[in-house]
Amino acid sequence: MGxxxxxxxxxxxxxxxxxxxxxxxxxxxxxxxxLACCAIEMMAxxxxxxxxxxxxxxxxxxxxxQSDVMIVAGWSTYKMSHAIRRIWDQMPDPKWCIAMxxxxxxxxxxxxxxxxxxxxxxxxxxxYISGCPPRPDALLHALMKIQDKxxxxxxxxxxx
Amino acid sequence: MSLDLTETVQGVVDGLSSEYSEDLIExxxxxxxxxxxxxxxxxKEILNYLKTKHHFIFLCDIIGADRYTSDERFEVIYNIMxxxxxxxIFVKIRCEEEDPKVDSATSVWSSAGWMERxxxxxxxxxxxxxxxxxxxxxxxxxDYFPLRKEFPxxxxxxxxxxxxxxxxxx
Amino acid sequence: xxxxxSKVKPQFFEKHQRGIYKSLEDKHTTIEEIDAEDPLNAxxxxxxxxxxxxxxxxxxxxxxxxxxxxxxxxIDIGYxxxxxxxxxxxxxxxxxxxxTDRMDYLSPYSNNVALCMAVEKLAEVEVPERAxxxxxxxxxxxRISSHLLWLGTMVMDAGAISFFIWTFREREKIYDIFDEVAxxxxxxxxxxxxxxxxxxxxxxxxxxxxxxxxxxxxxKDWHGLLDRNRIFIERNQDVGIVKxxxxxxxxxxxxxxxxxxxxxxxxxxxxxxxxxxxDFEVPTRMEGDNLARYFVRMEEMDQSLKxxxxxxxxxxxxxxxxxxxxxxxxxxxxVYYSMEGMIHDFMMTDTGICPPAxxxxxxxxxxxxxxxxxYIQSDGTGHPWRLKVNAPSFRNLQVLENILDGEMVADTVxxxxxxDPVMGEADK
Numbered sequence: 084m085g086x087x088x089x090x091x092x093x094x095x096x097x098x099x100x101x102x103x104x105x106x107x108x109x110x111x112x113x114x115x116x117x118l119a120c121c122a123i124e125m126m127a128x129x130x131x132x133x134x135x136x137x138x139x140x141x142x143x144x145x146x147x148x149q150s151d152v153m154i155v156a157g158w159s160t161y162k163m164s165h166a167i168r169r170i171w172d173q174m175p176d177p178k179w180c181i182a183m184x185x186x187x188x189x190x191x192x193x194x195x196x197x198x199x200x201x202x203x204x205x206x207x208x209x210x211y212i213s214g215c216p217p218r219p220d221a222l223l224h225a226l227m228k229i230q231d232k233x234x235x236x237x238x239x240x241x242x243x
Numbered sequence: 244m245s246l247d248l249t250e251t252v253q254g255v256v257d258g259l260s261s262e263y264s265e266d267l268i269e270x271x272x273x274x275x276x277x278x279x280x281x282x283x284x285x286x287k288e289i290l291n292y293l294k295t296k297h298h299f300i301f302l303c304d305i306i307g308a309d310r311y312t313s314d315e316r317f318e319v320i321y322n323i324m325x326x327x328x329x330x331x332i333f334v335k336i337r338c339e340e341e342d343p344k345v346d347s348a349t350s351v352w353s354s355a356g357w358m359e360r361x362x363x364x365x366x367x368x369x370x371x372x373x374x375x376x377x378x379x380x381x382x383x384x385x386d387y388f389p390l391r392k393e394f395p396x397x398x399x400x401x402x403x404x405x406x407x408x409x410x411x412x413x
Numbered sequence: 414x415x416x417x418x419s420k421v422k423p424q425f426f427e428k429h430q431r432g433i434y435k436s437l438e439d440k441h442t443t444i445e446e447i448d449a450e451d452p453l454n455a456x457x458x459x460x461x462x463x464x465x466x467x468x469x470x471x472x473x474x475x476x477x478x479x480x481x482x483x484x485x486x487x488i489d490i491g492y493x494x495x496x497x498x499x500x501x502x503x504x505x506x507x508x509x510x511x512x513t514d515r516m517d518y519l520s521p522y523s524n525n526v527a528l529c530m531a532v533e534k535l536a537e538v539e540v541p542e543r544a545x546x547x548x549x550x551x552x553x554x555x556r557i558s559s560h561l562l563w564l565g566t567m568v569m570d571a572g573a574i575s576f577f578i579w580t581f582r583e584r585e586k587i588y589d590i591f592d593e594v595a596x597x598x599x600x601x602x603x604x605x606x607x608x609x610x611x612x613x614x615x616x617x618x619x620x621x622x623x624x625x626x627x628x629x630x631x632x633k634d635w636h637g638l639l640d641r642n643r644i645f646i647e648r649n650q651d652v653g654i655v656k657x658x659x660x661x662x663x664x665x666x667x668x669x670x671x672x673x674x675x676x677x678x679x680x681x682x683x684x685x686x687x688x689x690x691x692d693f694e695v696p697t698r699m700e701g702d703n704l705a706r707y708f709v710r711m712e713e714m715d716q717s718l719k720x721x722x723x724x725x726x727x728x729x730x731x732x733x734x735x736x737x738x739x740x741x742x743x744x745x746x747x748v749y750y751s752m753e754g755m756i757h758d759f760m761m762t763d764t765g766i767c768p769p770a771x772x773x774x775x776x777x778x779x780x781x782x783x784x785x786x787x788y789i790q791s792d793g794t795g796h797p798w799r800l801k802v803n804a805p806s807f808r809n810l811q812v813l814e815n816i817l818d819g820e821m822v823a824d825t826v827x828x829x830x831x832x833d834p835v836m837g838e839a840d841k
Contacts, residue, residue, distance in 0.1 A: 116464065117470075118470070118471055118492075118493060119470070119493060119515065119518060119836070119837050120514075120515050120518035120599075120600060120837065122470070123518060123519070123562070123599065124598075124599075126581065127581060127584070127585070127588075130577075130578065130581035130582070130584075130585070131578050131581060131582050131585070132581075132582070132585050145464075145465075145466035157493075158493070158495060160491075160492060160493060160494055160495065161403040161404075161405065162381070162382050162403075162426070162491055162492050162494070163463060163471055163492040163493065164405055164406050165406045165424070165425040165426065166462065166463045166464055166492070167406075167464075168406035168407070168408070169406070169424070170464055192511060192512070192515075193495045193500070194396070194397065194500075195396050195397065195398070195495055195496045195499060195500050196389055196394070196395075196396065196397060196398030196399075196496050196499070197380075197381075197389075197398070197494045197495045197496045198495050198496075199405065204405060205405050205406050205408050215511075215600065216598075216599075216600065218598065273772050273773045273774065274534050274535060274772060274773070274774040274775075275534075276773075276774075276775055278773070300661055301661055301677075302664065303777075303784065303786065303803060304786065304788070304801070304803040306788055306799075306801045308790060308799045308801075309799070320788075322775065322786075322788070322803070326661075326675070326677065329682045329683070331775075333775070352662055352664070353662050353663055353664075353815075354662065354663055354664025354808060354811060356811060357664075357807065357808075357810075357811045361807075365498075375436050375439070375440075377432050377433070377436060378429075378491075379490065379491055380490070380491035380494035380840060380841070381491060381494065382426040382428075382429035382491070383426070383428040383429035383432045384426050384427070384428045384429055389496055389499060390496075390498060390499055394499075396496075396499055396500070396503055404425070406425065
């Protein structure tokens with residue numbers, strides 16, 4: 084955007100920041116990396132009772148080029164980890180990641196040869212949700228935390 | 244035989260004792276199911292005979308097992324069913340630890356394809372005559388056989404790679 | 414002849430990718446026609462990769478296309494393989510229960526009961542009658558829940574998206590029932606070796622009865638919407654046909670086999686629990702196409718409601734777990750207020766139930782996907798020596814590899830929906 088060369092940090096930047104962050108936070112389209120049982124709770128999170136679209140996550144965009152938040156739901160095996168990393172690389176900035184469930188956060192109950200003990204071994208995770216599987220309310224809580232993160236920690240100065 | 248077998252299964256045991264008597268090793272019952280242990284050389288003919296003459300037309304499963312003995316370490320168990328009389332028998336064979344090889348059952352039932360690939364992937368038992376013997380769960384680059392008793396539960400560090408976290412420019 | 418491999422540049426797991434592309438080339442090579450000219454350049458390899466909105470989990474399909482027609486396919490699974498069978502060799506039988514939940518995660522109750530019954534057969538544990546009826550009711554509810562998700566996703570894949578919302582609304586009601594009965598929404602682990610964890614409360618019974626009465630009307634509405642719907646029929650009729658003479662050979666199981674004409678249902682062949690005493694039918698069809706599978710599953714939901722109603726009439730009052738302290742957990746009152754109860758609870762958690770050494774057992778259950786079987790070899794300790802899961806989705810995926818040749822690419826999604834695989838149990 085070239086703002087940092089024109090204005091630097093100041094009143095104008097913070098106001099633009101507030102506007103763009105408000106827009107980004109309230110339209111965080113998730114990319115569901117639904118792998119296992121947590122994917123079913125993620126479908127319920129998009130379903131009629133725990134409606135995700137009232138939080139701005141209107142559509143589950145399965146294309147990485149059109150999404151902001153990647154929700155890794157389920158255990159990641161070594162074989163699948165390459166595909167997940169590739170999808171993450173294809174997502175355009177700014178992007179955030181939610182590790183949903185115990186298996187995505189730390190490997191969960193699956194302490195064995197096939198499962199990566201936590202997706203943070205190869206992805207930069209922003210929010211971890213515990214639970215096996217976590218209730219959709221917990222996923223909504225994580226989404227709200229990501230929205231807070233966008234509003235407070237992100238700035239247009241980072242978008243070069 | 245003091246075992247309490249149903250008519251079909253008794254017919255199977257009698258048929259095997261007359262046609263393949265040198266291959267039949269033992270017959271026993273465990274928890275209401277009959278297990279027949281045979282030699283591994285003629286397993287394809289025996290399975291074909293069971294399918295055609297005794298109507299065991301449904302292959303339910305092929306199970307690999309590791310006995311962890313120095314002699315005849317691996318077992319392959321065929322779980323087959325006769326849908327007409329609803330009887331189920333298990334045919335067991337044993338093979339050596341050094342280069343375990345068994346004839347493939349894909350010519351008898353084509354559903355044996357993936358099941359034998361699983362036994363190969365987990366134990367390293369090669370099936371001769373299988374049209375496509377590749378690993379099914381682990382990637383081909385993986386060099387070990389996970390379900391063998393000496394493979395550690397947590398895996399061997401470095402045996403399978405994680406993705407590159409600095410994205411390469413494409 | 415290695416033309417595909419020369420064009421592919423794999424980014425990771427190179428040997429694995431080259432192996433699968435080579436086997437794609439080698440498939441059907443004896444009957445393949447030599448395609449001399451391809452003027453429109455219509456031949457291509459399409460990778461429906463592990464991450465795809467419509468593949469019901471992480472399933473990878475590699476299709477060789479000529480225009481819109483699929484010439485050959487190869488299926489790559491194992492993207493969700495954890496080594497559950499290896500974990501089982503290190504846990505006691507009761508500790509393994511939550512792992513069974515996460516295998517067929519659409520109807521977790523069936524997997525729980527399958528493991529429990531296999532171990533009960535191995536160790537000769539007697540289960541009280543009330544526990545058997547409770548297990549049956551919960552298994553049939555899990556069957557309805559699994560078929561609801563199948564219906565929502567298959568019809569959504571065919572294009573009608575609101576169905577997904579309606580079936581999820583009904584599924585939330587079943588989740589509420591399981592919440593009341595077992596404390597968790599879907600991965601319940603409610604069944605214990607020797608019975609179930611706790612009895613139904615009156616509120617749970619009320620909820621189940623209310624669901625059963627209201628759901629019948631919902632099913633009728635959905636029948637009215639889809640049965641004679643021209644778009645639905647044209648998308649599903651004569652698509653993905655599993656021929657009757659091939660079905661047993663290529664290893665179909667469950668509704669896929671029943672839609673091809675074979676009435677193979679474990680509840681009828683080897684009646685377990687109290688299925689011999691309730692009256693229900695096993696729906697079958699002869700055509701073997703996707704529409705037949707749809708009808709079979711819808712009728713199965715109807716029969717499940719019938720079974721639940723009969724179970725409530727027949728269910729006696731009584732204990733829900735066997736009293737034998739060496740085989741089952743004592744009730745919580747005994748654990749808190751008596752010394753023997755506490756010691757038994759400790760021993761059951763630490764060592765668990767120890768079936769006799771050298772025994773083997775196989776027990777199969779009719780899960781919503783097909784015949785789910787557990788084969789356990791015991792070595793006398795509290796851990797199994799070998800535990801093998803005979804997963805129905807694994808066998809149905811092999812069927813999928815065979816029936817996709819010759820179909821249109823746009824039908825792939827509907828066929829996968831019709832076969833209804835669950836990758837958690839296919840990949841173990």
